[in-house]
Amino acid sequence: GVVAINGTLDEALANKINEIYVEVIIAANVDEKALAVFEGKKRIKIFTQESPFLIRSFDKYDFKHIDGGFVYQNSDEVGEDELKNAKLMSQREASKEELKDLEIAMKIAAFTKSNNVVYV
Structure with missing residues (x-):
């Protein structure tokens, strides 16, 4: 699945998202603790508003x-x-x-x- 967030992906939200099947996360911002939650998932892709792939x-x-x-x-x-x-x-x-x-x-x-x- 794909999750798009109009805000910051923080650790608490990352833990909730981690409970479901997700392939792509798009967020305005992502903090370091949130990235650590998904460290073990090799196939997940996380994009922020500065990502050139979103232009x-x-x-x-x-x-x-x-x-x-x-x-x-x-x-x-x-x-x-x-x-x-x-x-x-x-x-x-x-x-x-x-x-x-x-x-x-x-x-x-x-x-x-x-x-x-x-x-x-």
Whole structure:
């Protein structure tokens, strides 16, 4: 699985994450004690916001190779005004904090290349 954290991965959170199957952790920051928790796991990958592997290409188009050709499509992206233009489908409006969480969740989902569940 993949875990993305909009904050610091500390030792307490690392111990909780270590209880489940995880292949990739993405966090804003990681402290040294948290890294020590995962020291014995050789296949786990931990990225921080400074990681060059997380820099997204700003190409507007995406090419996928398939047998006999390729698929050409627009890249997934979350526009600046996407939440502002969203239509209310429930009885109450979302709070500012909920809208912030939704924006984070939408960006994670847009950049994920497989099925995902985002819990913010």
